[in-house]
Amino acid sequence: MSEPTMRSPLHSFGLEEQAKPIDGSCGVWANEIPHLGYISLRGNGTDPAFVTAASTSLGVSLPLRPCTFASSNGITILWLSPDEWMIVCPRAQLSALLGSLRHALTDVRSQVVDNSGGYTQVIIEGPNALDVLQHVSVYDFAGLEPGRVVGTTFGKSSVYAFRQGEGYRVVIRRSFADYIWRYLVRAAVPYGLGIADLAGSRVTEEGVPA
């Protein structure tokens, strides 16, 4: 029996082989950040017991302001709704985080769900990143400040999007990933799309594949 190997949702596009360091040759750079851990967390944001237990366990304060996110120690917590968060972490930390969260929230009305197979993340940056986002989504990305996250459309599907550093990240569902990537590639045609080499670049600050 072969060793268990993971295949990310965009595996079939062979992005890793096409990747090159970001330079001035393309208007848009994108790539998948594969194999991160995703935890769906639900609970009452106005319940101090829940907020304290979750924040303490994660080592990051749960963002309570609508459409914001918090990052620390490689963990990013996205506010999705008044009672729902998504925790993005390096795959290596996933089971420890799941364990400590569940333990901390044992007696608190809440839900902790491993959704790591269900999502992946795409980075979009470059001088025309905003133009491309204007093509694919109805949201006013020019007005998206750093530290904000939104759930919005992407063609006929939906994504969570936030700004990180110079670029944008979109968190997408696995089963829609093929469509979303094709839509992105199509939208980027007028500007030239480069597949960004993520290894060793700032975009891996959140963690690389386990």
Add this chain to the structure above:
Amino acid sequence: MSSYRVRRPGARVDFDKPLTFSFDGQAYDGFAGDTLASALLANGTRMLARSFKYGRPRGIIGTGPEEPNALMQIETGAHTIPNLKATQVELYDGLVARRTTGWPTLEFDLKSLGGLFSRFMPAGFYYKTFQNQKLWPKFEHIIRQAAGYGSAPSEPDPETYDHSHRHAQVVIVGGGASGLLAALLAGRAGLKVVLLDEQNECGGWLLSSPHSVIGGEQASAWLKSAVGELQSLPNVQVLTRTSAFALHDMNLVLAVEQLQDHLPIADRAAHQPRQRLHRIRAERVVLATGAIERPLVFGNNDVPGIMTASALTTYLNRYGVAVGKRILLQTSNDHVYQGAADLARAGCEVVLADTRTRINPAWEKRVRAAGVDVRTGFGIAYARGRRAVTGAQLVKLDAQRNVVVGSGPSIDCDALGSSGGLSPTVHLYCHDGGRPHWDEERLAFVVPEAGRAKSGIYGVGAVTGEFGLQNALEQTERITRELLSSLGKSAPTSSGNLKTDEPDATPARRIFRVPDGRAEGHGKKAFVDFQNDVSAADIHLAVRENYRSIEHIKRYTALGFGTDQGKLSNVNGFAIAADVLGKSIPEVGTTTYRPAYSPVTFGTLAGAHAGDTFEPRRYSPMQAAHVARGAEFEPVGQWLRPWYFPQTGEDLHAAVRRECLAARRGVGIMDASTLGKIDLRGKDVREFLNRVYANAWTQLAPGKCRYGLMLDENGMVMDDGVTACVADNHFLMTTTTGGAARVMTWLEKWHQTEWPDLDVYMTSVTDHWATAAVVGPKSRQVLAKICSDIDLSPSAFKFMDWREGTVAGVPARVFRISFSGELAFEVNVDANYGHHVWEALMDGGREFDITPYGTETMHVLRAEKGFIIVGQDTDGSMTPLDLDMAWAVGMKKPFSFIGKRSFARSDTAGPNRKQLVGLLTDDPQIVLAEGAQVIERADVTPPAAMLGHVTSSYYSPELGRSIALAVVRDGIARRSEDGHKSGRDLLYAYAGGKAHKVTVVSPVFVDPKGDRQNV
């Protein structure tokens, strides 16, 4: 040849850049900056179309989207575009244009033969002639060809299109003087501004009037500095060649930008879209859409060479084309005077016939000084000429009433321009519910000055009826300041001197149809709508035939239809109808202005929603494995699922037969990843499930699974699936593939709105889990090869149990559940490992000849067991009892469940309901059509009373015969017991003209006791 080039200072064509193009196969010259229309006129072209109904010669009338006649087929092959207006086609080198009308030829149009057709084609011709609908198909082909209009390309579109979603504080539609000034003020105030103009450059009427004066400088200089300043402001975006064609609720402006149509095909960039749809949300919308001059209605006013007066001016000043040498202008107002002077100064012989007796003395002085021959109190009775205008017969008009009081001179001319006033371009204002106001003083439907400020919509300039340049600019400044203060801004500096050199205006004459001294219909045809050949007489006829509403008159006469949407004709039509009806114009009102303002290509509307990005295609994590094994796929909702796995030479039936037998007798494997999966957790999760499912969940122990039916409020089955107890406060629900999102929303809705007190949260994990169902008598052996930490023995791992363990080295949840009636294990893993585990199961199953199967085999296997598919065997009107599934309803639960109360409704509880049964055809080889009607007797002719219909029908390889599921009235009582034939069980299934004898039986065809899934 009567038209010629005039090297006008300020013209927007580049005389240093000559171009060549072809029209109807003949080569012509033009210049950069020309439109196809201006270039054709410069080459002396008069007739370039034949009219729709009468085949009359037609020429260019306007300069923009109002043009009714000059419809062109541009380019050839895949790039061909039908029905573009020559006035809107920018000329480029090598452009190929063809006429779209004239049949069989432009020179000889069959319809024009001696008025042969016209006598038989009055208003309402189609309604009257084709009341007998059987005749229509015969005539349609001939009529369409005779009417003309271009052809769509037959090849696939080689170009691409996209959409851009923009957000602005202020969108300004129209880049004329008012729009530019509004943009300058908003831009200087630091607002995020988008200025849209449909032409190749901003300027609007200033481009036709470059020598007007604004603030002491020439309009052309003012324009240059305004555009320059806007381009320097980073917060202002100016989009030219961008036509705003719709204004929707919440200030959504839709605009199409022509990115490449103005370039020779060889020069177009392959990576750029041809056209882009901008969807702009704006806090404030400023309509600076200007106005379009409307012609006067007089006899033979459609002869080529007759235009709007402003078109003559525009062709002269903007394009450097004098349309004629001897020009007759006919007006009711002041607007033509500047143009008259310009034409005379350019060397034309100009006669200006004003219908008014009292005219503006300042203007009169100016035009006489330029050499214009001014005649007051005259109207045109009719024009002369057939393929080109040669002159006109004038008549003396009464000073007040629009009647002829005497004869007038006959004037020779080779071009004729008329002006009945200006019609503001109110379309966008009306798209989302606004109505224009009739301004009797200005003789125009206008946008009220304040627009709908409450909704953030403002009007400035000519669209509000401010036709004078200085008035328009001053009003624009005032309105824009109001707009700015509504956004908490103020215009930082004065807009400077906005004084112009126009004389004060003199009132226009209220005249639309110029009288010819004869009763309507007895003189020369006087056209209101050129594109649809609607004459003034047609409107009279419509009213005589008792059409009263302008919307009905429009539809009866075709006034205002077509690609120009009546931009020249509507107001004349409304006014003439008002006169005939004896009503005022506001009483008659307008027809409805709907998007699009001007035609938009389907490609633009589709944008990137085309080809492989037309619709989301969702794939399972094992997709690559299925492709590698040659699967055929079928769409299930947005998912693409393996349908069957043909081996060499196999068709669907052969493959399904092989796959079915493998699952029944050996081992099969199916990708079940697409099923909806919802994780539910909380102390009250059991109670929540009790309420959303028909059956009871209180007793289900951890490690166990249960099938559940979900009902809507009416007690009808809306979804089904297996739910597993993970822990006392933790369950995993599965839903149908197509119902996943609906069920998730349903659960959230009930929890949030009705039972927020219940301690439960739910999260979709559909995409997290990859699911491989290993199915068949040998499935246990296969799983055992790659799973060592779960006791798979029948006594330790029973049917409807689930276990946590490791499969192929990956943490897994294994469910012993079955949608086939066979021993089966559904292996669930993190989707990132889905492909790995699938391949491991294939490896482990090789020695057992493991057979992947798709949805078709799944359907056969489940139908053999009588397992329903919600939405196929149910249709929103089936209760659990109709499905003979009382066992899945827990009537004793302490709290009610959704749908329970509806069971007591008289219809739901009553007799004669359609119920799920099995059907067996007498001839075992006949597979009934799904949808076949179930009837009582064979000797009926349709329509016949139906008892029900076939919902699922297959050939069962296991049984070697066909099987079917059906819903049949009182079906359960009709079921044949042990082959006993009561008579009631014998029915017929009717499809395709044949009635097949069937026996009603239990829907469980295979293994009725369910032994196989329990081994």
